[in-house]
Amino acid sequence: MASRRPAVAAATVLLCATTGAAACSAPGTQGGATPEAGSTVPSGATASQTAPGPGTSQTAPGPGAPGIGDPDFPDDGNGGYDVGRYRLDLDYDPGRRHLSGTAAIEATATQGLTRFNLDLSGFTVERVTVDGARARFERTGTELTVIPARPVASRAAFTVEVAYAGRPRPVTDSSNLGTYGFIPTKDGAFVTCEPNGAKTWFPGNDHPADKARYEFQITVPEGITALANGELAAEPKTEGGKTTYLWREDHPMVTYLATMTLGKFVLREGRTASGIKNLAAADPRFRDSLDRLYTLSGKITDYWATVFGPYPFSSTGGVVDDFSTGYALENQTKPMYGGFAPDEDIIAHELAHQWFGNSLSIKRWKDLWLNEGFATYAEWLWQEHQGDATAEQSFRLHYSAGPGDAIWKYAPGRARPDDLFNNSVYTRGGMALHALRQKIGDEDFFELLRTWSSEHKYGHVTTEDFTALAEKVSGEELDALFDAWLFAEKKPTSW
Numbered sequence: 001m002a003s004r005r006p007a008v009a010a011a012t013v014l015l016c017a018t019t020g021a022a023a024c025s026a027p028g029t030q031g032g033a034t035p036e037a038g039s040t041v042p043s044g045a046t047a048s049q050t051a052p053g054p055g056t057s058q059t060a061p062g063p064g065a066p067g068i069g070d071p072d073f074p075d076d077g078n079g080g081y082d083v084g085r086y087r088l089d090l091d092y093d094p095g096r097r098h099l100s101g102t103a104a105i106e107a108t109a110t111q112g113l114t115r116f117n118l119d120l121s122g123f124t125v126e127r128v129t130v131d132g133a134r135a136r137f138e139r140t141g142t143e144l145t146v147i148p149a150r151p152v153a154s155r156a157a158f159t160v161e162v163a164y165a166g167r168p169r170p171v172t173d174s175s176n177l178g179t180y181g182f183i184p185t186k187d188g189a190f191v192t193c194e195p196n197g198a199k200t201w202f203p204g205n206d207h208p209a210d211k212a213r214y215e216f217q218i219t220v221p222e223g224i225t226a227l228a229n230g231e232l233a234a235e236p237k238t239e240g241g242k243t244t245y246l247w248r249e250d251h252p253m254v255t256y257l258a259t260m261t262l263g264k265f266v267l268r269e270g271r272t273a274s275g276i277k278n279l280a281a282a283d284p285r286f287r288d289s290l291d292r293l294y295t296l297s298g299k300i301t302d303y304w305a306t307v308f309g310p311y312p313f314s315s316t317g318g319v320v321d322d323f324s325t326g327y328a329l330e331n332q333t334k335p336m337y338g339g340f341a342p343d344e345d346i347i348a349h350e351l352a353h354q355w356f357g358n359s360l361s362i363k364r365w366k367d368l369w370l371n372e373g374f375a376t377y378a379e380w381l382w383q384e385h386q387g388d389a390t391a392e393q394s395f396r397l398h399y400s401a402g403p404g405d406a407i408w409k410y411a412p413g414r415a416r417p418d419d420l421f422n423n424s425v426y427t428r429g430g431m432a433l434h435a436l437r438q439k440i441g442d443e444d445f446f447e448l449l450r451t452w453s454s455e456h457k458y459g460h461v462t463t464e465d466f467t468a469l470a471e472k473v474s475g476e477e478l479d480a481l482f483d484a485w486l487f488a489e490k491k492p493t494s495w
């Protein structure tokens with residue numbers, strides 16, 4: 001039976017109340033010109049700005065908003081620009097716990113900008129340039145405000161470079177999310193940043209509404225391995241006791257999935273049966289789990305490709321580190337498992353996220369069930385595929401929770417900023433998908449999953465996008481079902 005929960009579910013208690021101060025301030029309190037405040041468009045589309053056509057005068061440049069416009073997380077991300085690529089050139093010394101380097105951020109202005117913000121937590125900022133010219137900057141909390149010598153024109157491509165250094169500090173201030181961000185370990189670092197911990201190691205637009213490509217040039221003491229997203233773009237080079245790794249993620253990626261996990265690792269590399277590159281890594285303490293991680297990651301990735309559609313990235317695999325978080329994160333191409341040998345359920349979960357969460361990303365946190373409900377349902381699908389519990393049995397097991405159970409009080413279609421990773425977002429989100437499958441039948445349901453992942457490949461999605469597509473694919477009216485399963489604060493009894 002499906003009573004065994006993955007470590008991530010056990011960690012749900014730890015992970016709740018995500019947000020710290022950000023979520024406690026009222027929405028709409030952003031200062032300055034906030035073209036995106038209150039709206040939830042990604043930063044590529046600025047609601048209030050009229051496109052300057054021939055003969056029309058352009059809106060005067062102004063400050064970019066200090067938040068990207070997610071009302072539940074008003075300080076996260078920033079407005080006024082859209083990042084195309086991060087080029088991070090970073091040196092980490094585990095002995096001194098010291099990180100230093102530069103972040104070159106290639107962006108496009110979505111409005112004329114007299115100043116704009118980046119998110120960065122801690123560090124000393126040594127120098128900021130915009131298109132090579134020295135810029136002034138100010139810091140308040142985790143906002144780094146850049147004041148270019150000349151305003152950036154609307155629609156202009158520009159590069160901001162930030163040189164910075166200091167001791168990275170993960171986010172620990174929220175009461176039960178635990179620790180996330182750049183977490184120093186004894187031989188390196190474990191870097192898992194959902195929802196907003198990327199700012200603990202690089203300046204950027206730290207909200208999933210802005211996806212970008214990444215290049216990581218990482219220098220570490222010789223003998224330490226640096227693992228980042230995507231593929232190695234060059235042979236690691238060792239010189240003067242230090243090794244430099246160059247990793248590149250050429251598919252769009254949200255900030256919380258970026259990683260530069262460092263340490264001593266045993267590696268296994270190859271390809272899955274269908275030919276996808278596969279890289280597994282384990283801290284020597286978890287050496288025994290390496291082969292299993294490698295084999296299962298390959299097998300499960302290949303299976304998901306038959307169920308969800310082609311694998312969206314250039315490689316698969318995973319990393320087991322010895323930092324005991326008890327949880328895992330679906331880092332793009334390289335899920336991270338913190339301090340435990342992962343079992344099939346959690347590997348199936350993190351790899352399903354490569355489609356749901358990573359290729360298709362949410363642009364506001366309240367839609368988180370589109371990530372976690374889908375990944376939880378994938379665990380049930382994997383168990384069924386293995387001849388273990390059927391998805392129907394898993395659904396029934398969870399549905400048997402009494403009407404007073406907390407899961408029915410929390411509407412998974414509206415994840416709460418102070419309790420983002422609530423069990424309901426995972427389990428009731430998964431149940432919602434099974435209820436849908438019961439209603440529209442297997443053929444439409446699996447066609448829906450494949451159409452969903454192909455139509456929005458590498459893009460952004462909302463709950464409304466999903467319910468509309470479900471109605472379109474099935475030709476059925478599904479309001480009652482989605483209301484009961486996603487939005488009602490009581491146990492669904494009919495749908």
Ligand code: TRP
Binds near residue numbers: 008180192194327329
């Ligand atoms: N998304 C993770 C999962 O369900 C859980 C998670 C949330 C997490 N925040 C995190 C993991 C921070 C690591 C760090 O798989």
Ligand code: ZN
Binds near residue numbers: 371
């Ligand atoms: Zn998950």
